[in-house]
Amino acid sequence: MGKKLRLAFFQFFPRIGDRKYNEEFVVNYMLENSIETDGLEIVVFPELALTGYDLSREKFKALAKEFSTDNYSEFIKAIAHVEKKRGGRRLWVVGDARKGACDSDESSCVYNSVVLLSSDGVVGYYDKLHLFFKEKERFIRGDKLGVFEFDGVKFGTLICFDWIFPELSRLLVLNGAKILLFSANLVLPYAQNAVWTRAVENRSFVVLANRIGRENNYTFTGRSRIVSPRGLVLAEVDADSTSYISVEVDLGETSSWITEKNNVFEDRHSLLKFKEEL
Numbered sequence: 110m111g112k113k114l115r116l117a118f119f120q121f122f123p124r125i126g127d128r129k130y131n132e133e134f135v136v137n138y139m140l141e142n143s144i145e146t147d148g149l150e151i152v153v154f155p156e157l158a159l160t161g162y163d164l165s166r167e168k169f170k171a172l173a174k175e176f177s178t179d180n181y182s183e184f185i186k187a188i189a190h191v192e193k194k195r196g197g198r199r200l201w202v203v204g205d206a207r208k209g210a211c212d213s214d215e216s217s218c219v220y221n222s223v224v225l226l227s228s229d230g231v232v233g234y235y236d237k238l239h240l241f242f243k244e245k246e247r248f249i250r251g252d253k254l255g256v257f258e259f260d261g262v263k264f265g266t267l268i269c270f271d272w273i274f275p276e277l278s279r280l281l282v283l284n285g286a287k288i289l290l291f292s293a294n295l296v297l298p299y300a301q302n303a304v305w306t307r308a309v310e311n312r313s314f315v316v317l318a319n320r321i322g323r324e325n326n327y328t329f330t331g332r333s334r335i336v337s338p339r340g341l342v343l344a345e346v347d348a349d350s351t352s353y354i355s356v357e358v359d360l361g362e363t364s365s366w367i368t369e370k371n372n373v374f375e376d377r378h379s380l381l382k383f384k385e386e387l
């Protein structure tokens with residue numbers, strides 16, 4: 110038996126370009142639907158949940174925010190309110206466009222990011238490392254791994270297309286993450302299955318929070334899920350429902366021992382000897 114906590118996702122349809130609507134929708138939904146807990150609950154929201162997805166670089170520049178505690182005061186108040194009403198500690202992992210410093214000639218740049226929010230304020234953020242398709246014209250890519258510790262739980266953050274690079278999930282886990290949190294606007298219909306593999310091959314829990322609906326030529330595929338290190342799908346929803354699902358998990362299941370004689374990380378010795386040839 111290990112430490113217990115709750116993992117959750119919120120799947121919904123963000124309204125494109127309407128930050129005010131999306132912020133209010135998310136806060137109100139969570140205020141009304143949060144569940145009771147004594148311990149920690151981590152809730153993951155979709156990629157760019159507060160802005161929508163298929164916007165020009167100029168529009169993202171206008172909508173992006175600096176990730177400061179002041180800029181998320183309504184969220185932070187809502188988290189504190191939920192903690193008072195339903196108990197527990199809360200961490201919300203929310204996809205948003207981040208305004209930040211960069212090396213280009215411009216005074217600020219926009220990143221496709223997640224912001225980590227608790228009742229204490231902004232806990233951290235991660236900027237997407239692997240930009241998908243037109244995102245390359247719209248955002249600056251990140252340059253740091255998203256490994257965090259909150260209330261004694263270590264986890265890694267990823268954003269959507271990061272799923273197709275197994276090295277990233279592996280690196281997060283080798284850096285101590287026991288849980289992989291994917292904030293997504295998935296469009297390729299096989300990504301949900303690949304994310305299941307990230308859980309099993311890394312002996313980690315996976316939370317995938319995907320969005321639903323259409324924007325221009327993009328159809329987002331929903332089917333958010335929570336997967337255990339042994340490949341059990343602990344929660345899954347369909348491709349078009351607004352859903353918040355929370356499940357209790359035991360971090361003891363993330364042991365990297367598969368049998369008494371097999372450790373999924375230590376047994377890599379047979380591959381590491383070929384490293385020079387890669």
Ligand code: ACM
Pocket residue numbers: 156240241268269270271293294295296297
């Ligand atoms: C994606 O990375 N939003 C497909």
